[in-house]
Amino acid sequence: MSEPVIRAENIVKKYGDFVAVDGISFEVQRGESFGLLGPNGAGKSTTMKMIAAVSTRTSGNLEVLGMDPNTDGPAIRSQLGVVPQEDNLDQELRVRENLITYGRFFGMSHAAVAKRADELLEFAQLTDRAKSKVEPLSGGMKRRLTIARSLMNDPQMLLLDEPTTGLDPQARHILWDRLFRLKEQGTTLVLTTHYMDEAEQLSDRIIVVDKGAIMAEGSPAQLIRQYSSKEVLEVRYGSDKNKTVAKSIADIGERQEILPDRILIYSDNGERDLAVITNRGHHPTTSLVRRSSLEDVFLRLTGRTLVE
Amino acid sequence: MTAEVRVSAAIAPKRRFGGMSGGNARAVIERGLRATMSNNYLVILSGFFEPVFYLFSMGIGLGGIIGAIDVDGASVPYGAYIAPALLAVSAMNGAIYDSTWNVFFKLNFGKLYQTMLLTSLGPLDVAIGEITLALLRGGVYAVGFLIVMQTMGLVLSPLAILAIPAVILIAAGFASIGMAFTSYLKTFQQMDWLPMVMLPMFLFSATFFPITVYPEAIQIMVQCFPLWHGVELIRMLTTGVVTSMIWVHIGYYLVMLGVGVVVVSRRLRALFLG
Numbered sequence: 195m196s197e198p199v200i201r202a203e204n205i206v207k208k209y210g211d212f213v214a215v216d217g218i219s220f221e222v223q224r225g226e227s228f229g230l231l232g233p234n235g236a237g238k239s240t241t242m243k244m245i246a247a248v249s250t251r252t253s254g255n256l257e258v259l260g261m262d263p264n265t266d267g268p269a270i271r272s273q274l275g276v277v278p279q280e281d282n283l284d285q286e287l288r289v290r291e292n293l294i295t296y297g298r299f300f301g302m303s304h305a306a307v308a309k310r311a312d313e314l315l316e317f318a319q320l321t322d323r324a325k326s327k328v329e330p331l332s333g334g335m336k337r338r339l340t341i342a343r344s345l346m347n348d349p350q351m352l353l354l355d356e357p358t359t360g361l362d363p364q365a366r367h368i369l370w371d372r373l374f375r376l377k378e379q380g381t382t383l384v385l386t387t388h389y390m391d392e393a394e395q396l397s398d399r400i401i402v403v404d405k406g407a408i409m410a411e412g413s414p415a416q417l418i419r420q421y422s423s424k425e426v427l428e429v430r431y432g433s434d435k436n437k438t439v440a441k442s443i444a445d446i447g448e449r450q451e452i453l454p455d456r457i458l459i460y461s462d463n464g465e466r467d468l469a470v471i472t473n474r475g476h477h478p479t480t481s482l483v484r485r486s487s488l489e490d491v492f493l494r495l496t497g498r499t500l501v502e
Numbered sequence: 503m504t505a506e507v508r509v510s511a512a513i514a515p516k517r518r519f520g521g522m523s524g525g526n527a528r529a530v531i532e533r534g535l536r537a538t539m540s541n542n543y544l545v546i547l548s549g550f551f552e553p554v555f556y557l558f559s560m561g562i563g564l565g566g567i568i569g570a571i572d573v574d575g576a577s578v579p580y581g582a583y584i585a586p587a588l589l590a591v592s593a594m595n596g597a598i599y600d601s602t603w604n605v606f607f608k609l610n611f612g613k614l615y616q617t618m619l620l621t622s623l624g625p626l627d628v629a630i631g632e633i634t635l636a637l638l639r640g641g642v643y644a645v646g647f648l649i650v651m652q653t654m655g656l657v658l659s660p661l662a663i664l665a666i667p668a669v670i671l672i673a674a675g676f677a678s679i680g681m682a683f684t685s686y687l688k689t690f691q692q693m694d695w696l697p698m699v700m701l702p703m704f705l706f707s708a709t710f711f712p713i714t715v716y717p718e719a720i721q722i723m724v725q726c727f728p729l730w731h732g733v734e735l736i737r738m739l740t741t742g743v744v745t746s747m748i749w750v751h752i753g754y755y756l757v758m759l760g761v762g763v764v765v766v767s768r769r770l771r772a773l774f775l776g
Contacts, residue, residue, distance in 0.1 A: 246620065247775075248616075248619055248620065248774060248775055249775065250775060267624060267775065268515045268523070268524035268622040268623065268624050269515055269622070271619075271620060271621055271622050272515060272524075272621075272622035274620075276620040278616070278617075278620065280613075282612075282613035282614075282616055282617045283617075284533070284537070284612070284614060284617065285612060286537035286540070286541050286612070287533075287536060287537055287540065288540065291536060291540070295529070295532065295533040295536060296617075296621065298529040298532055298533070299526065299529045299530075299533075299618060299621035299622065299623050300526075300621050300622050301515070301524070301525075301526050301529070301622065344620075347621070347622075
């Protein structure tokens with residue numbers, strides 16, 4: 195019923211001869227949590243920049259909140275929250291001041307920014323660090339402050355570029371929890387990531403991007419069903435032997451990927467296949483049976499792993 | 503889906519200059535003042551003392567030997583001759599420092615402008631805000647220096663009060679050109695070009711002696727440089743010896759400011775909205 199908040203038709207971004215984004219089309223609905231998954235250099239960040247109206251597209255149609263980012267940058271950005279890939283907090287200001295000045299950039303009143311800053315310090319679990327300088331904060335705290343900052347203007351849509359890259363597992367989980375709350379409140383989330391677990395945790399729908407083009411689209415579960423098997427058996431024989439062993443077990447499972455460090459066997463029953471392999475006398479040094487993930491989807495689609 | 507979350511608190515700005523401006527340069531200025539308050543107000547003070555030291559040394563020291571200098575037929579004591587020039591120089595220094603070193607840092611390391619352009623600000627807001635900050639600093643130096651001049655008896659005309667807006671104009675011209683220059687720099691080393699331009703301007707722009715000592719060709723060259731116009735403008739106001747050339751001096755700075763603002767906002771657009 196409602197208009198999509200983002201409508202991208204065949205958008206292209208070229209830097210000189212280099213094509214960063216090569217004709218991507220997608221739509222994002224209000225309240226949806228939408229992920230762009232792909233390796234570094236796939237064109238995710240460039241796509242985000244075009245949505246955030248900080249990069250002008252070379253061609254194609256793009257509508258964000260019903261406006262054209264090429265001409266209505268300030269108006270679009272007034273409704274967006276943007277969490278860039280690298281923390282660009284204002285080192286010359288204290289924690290709370292960072293929020294205050296950012297709110298003022300949106301033309302909010304002094305009273306409104308003060309109230310909002312205190313709420314968001316609470317939300318980001320940084321109330322006790324309000325007067326601290328930015329520099330000594332931990333990576334996770336800086337990220338939370340960056341997210342709090344992006345929420346100063348009560349954005350309709352939050353854009354997150356690699357939100358948890360470089361954080362330790364605990365900090366990631368705190369962050370995911372905060373983002374999940376926003377999602378529950380109905381904020382539209384658009385995120386890029388090269389972590390499949392992050393995409394699975396946070397996205398309702400994903401597009402898999404590689405070399406500037408869309409490879410697949412769907413919910414994490416759909417993508418896994420469509421492009422991978424139920425289970426994956428990973429066996430390792432040591433880097434020299436993987437290839438030789440692979441030849442004699444090539445008939446096992448629905449499909450195999452032979453990586454330099456391991457063999458992945460896609461199957462509906464990993465334990466059974468592992469038994470078959472060992473019965474043939476190929477005892478792996480290590481083995482693992484796991485559920486299929488988006489990593490496997492990506493490998494299937496591109497022949498490459500996400501994190502290289 | 504609560505209304506509280508959905509309605510953005512930000513005021514959606516009208517479309518201005520094709521998305522170049524959010525009409526909120528004030529917030530950029532406010533941020534600069536806040537950062538200055540909590541960090542580097544001592545650096546700001548240091549810029550004030552440089553011309554004061556020159557004034558004490560040259561004005562009192564050399565002034566005792568030189569006596570008076572002829573300005574368009576009027577005899578002006580040496581101290582009163584160089585003081586307005588030093589005032590123009592301090593406006594230049596303050597504006598250039600802010601618009602080059604500070605801007606270079608914010609541009610390349612602090613990523614401050616990238617952050618600003620994630621909000622409803624446009625490149626024009628950033629340019630105008632940062633230039634205003636630089637000239638505020640020039641203005642503060644000017645007022646301080648005028649007070650020193652007044653106490654030393656070097657203010658010869660009530661017109662001197664107009665030196666304050668004049669200094670702000672000079673600062674604005676230098677700040678906008680300085681920021682435009684900085685937007686093209688890639689490394690700190692390139693900043694070394696700055697003294698190569700600033701020092702000769704400081705020494706030869708009728709700062710310490712009239713340019714009539716030079717051959718005609720060199721005089722014309724000096725008159726092309728911005729500082730000479732600034733020095734002459736301020737000197738007219740503090741000595742009270744005003745000629746119609748004042749409009750040329752003012753015009754020079756207005757053009758400088760206009761060109762600077764256009765170049766800076768274009769460069770910021772290319773750098774951050776490319």
